[in-house]
Amino acid sequence: LYVGGRGYDPGDRLGRITRRLEALGEGEAPVTADDMASIQADTYSNLGATLTPHLLTAVGALQEELAEPGTHPGLTELAAGLDAGQRARLGDAAALLEAWSFETPAALDAAAGSAEANDSAATVLFNVWAVRFASAALGDEAMVLGRGAGTWLAGAMVAIFARPGELATGLADETGEALLCDDLGTPAVIESCTLVALRALGNALAWVASPSGFDDEDPATWRWGALHRLTLGSLLPSDALAVPPPDDPDPALDGGYPRHGDNFSVDASSPGLGDLDFVYDHGPAMRHVTLLGGGAPPRTMLALPGGQVMDTRSPHWRDLMDTHWSKNAYFQLPWSTDEVRAHHETRWVFE
Numbered sequence: 001l002y003v004g005g006r007g008y009d010p011g012d013r014l015g016r017i018t019r020r021l022e023a024l025g026e027g028e029a030p031v032t033a034d035d036m037a038s039i040q041a042d043t044y045s046n047l048g049a050t051l052t053p054h055l056l057t058a059v060g061a062l063q064e065e066l067a068e069p070g071t072h073p074g075l076t077e078l079a080a081g082l083d084a085g086q087r088a089r090l091g092d093a094a095a096l097l098e099a100w101s102f103e104t105p106a107a108l109d110a111a112a113g114s115a116e117a118n119d120s121a122a123t124v125l126f127n128v129w130a131v132r133f134a135s136a137a138l139g140d141e142a143m144v145l146g147r148g149a150g151t152w153l154a155g156a157m158v159a160i161f162a163r164p165g166e167l168a169t170g171l172a173d174e175t176g177e178a179l180l181c182d183d184l185g186t187p188a189v190i191e192s193c194t195l196v197a198l199r200a201l202g203n204a205l206a207w208v209a210s211p212s213g214f215d216d217e218d219p220a221t222w223r224w225g226a227l228h229r230l231t232l233g234s235l236l237p238s239d240a241l242a243v244p245p246p247d248d249p250d251p252a253l254d255g256g257y258p259r260h261g262d263n264f265s266v267d268a269s270s271p272g273l274g275d276l277d278f279v280y281d282h283g284p285a286m287r288h289v290t291l292l293g294g295g296a297p298p299r300t301m302l303a304l305p306g307g308q309v310m311d312t313r314s315p316h317w318r319d320l321m322d323t324h325w326s327k328n329a330y331f332q333l334p335w336s337t338d339e340v341r342a343h344h345e346t347r348w349v350f351e
Contacts, residue, residue: 047158047262051130051161062090063090093201097122104119106228107120124219128213136203160181174190229255229280231255243321255279257326286302287302287325297336303325303329303330306325307319
């Protein structure tokens with residue numbers, strides 16, 4: 001489990017930032033502050049872009065087995081157990097994932113059938129599948145190591161499909177695929193990664209369509225922002241000091257701020273791979289872009305979570321979160337004394 005043993009970020013965010021910067025460097029136009037801000041707000045699903053093609057290959061193998069039984073003997077039993085409805089849903093799932101741009105919008109207000117809504121539904125399906133697959137393929141090994149399934153296994157998940165020959169555990173003679181996918185609890189059977197991926201997809205579709213998910217089989221109703229929400233907890237043991245609090249009067253914030261992004265997106269918003277609770281409580285502590293040079297004073301664009309006054313009765317208790325950070329928007333920071341005086345609202349004198 002060498003690849004899975006890494007306890008740090010697998011490098012997806014750094015890789016995406018590097019590619020974005022290289023693309024800007026290849027252009028003729030000068031790089032702007034807005035360009036840099038757009039990188040900080042990048043919501044591309046790096047893990048989705050890496051694993052989805054392999055998942056679609058697995059679905060393709062199943063469809064071949066359904067069309068001609070015996071084509072993939074390891075999938076014969078699975079294919080035979082699918083009813084017409086399950087077959088149709090797997091086909092719809094494949095079409096949804098094939099059309100995914102790997103953007104991950106919250107999309108609560110997106111029109112059904114729009115590209116934004118479809119991307120959001122695909123984000124839902126992929127992330128539920130990723131949790132199910134991490135548990136099914138690697139949960140038994142994680143248990144032996146005394147750990148739970150989680151994002152620390154992402155490197156192993158990628159290697160299972162992209163670089164199986166590099167795994168110390170090697171390939172299974174029976175399947176020709178990574179031995180890591182085999183279930184340690186079924187010693188008489190060697191499960192293939194393809195089979196485990198397909199079972200996880202079936203489980204993901206069932207969960208999303210259940211009351212625990214959206215209680216609807218139609219992907220047109222699935223919105224990532226309904227599941228993927230952010231609440232900033234307080235350092236003090238009080239839910240009333242959370243942002244937003246559980247009793248926030250805005251129904252759109254019930255359960256937290258609807259957010260884009262997923263595991264290892266540049267705009268950090270990882271919900272983890274340990275369970276199907278996609279609410280998270282962390283993110284960038286600061287988004288910061290500063291322009292220097294040209295004989296002009298520095299100009300800083302800033303976004304901070306929370307507010308500037310630690311008093312819930314103040315309009316500035318969480319205004320930075322509501323009007324800037326949660327919307328990936330920025331305010332301009334006053335640098336000079338004259339700028340501070342020109343923009344100040346109140347003055348406090350301590351004696």
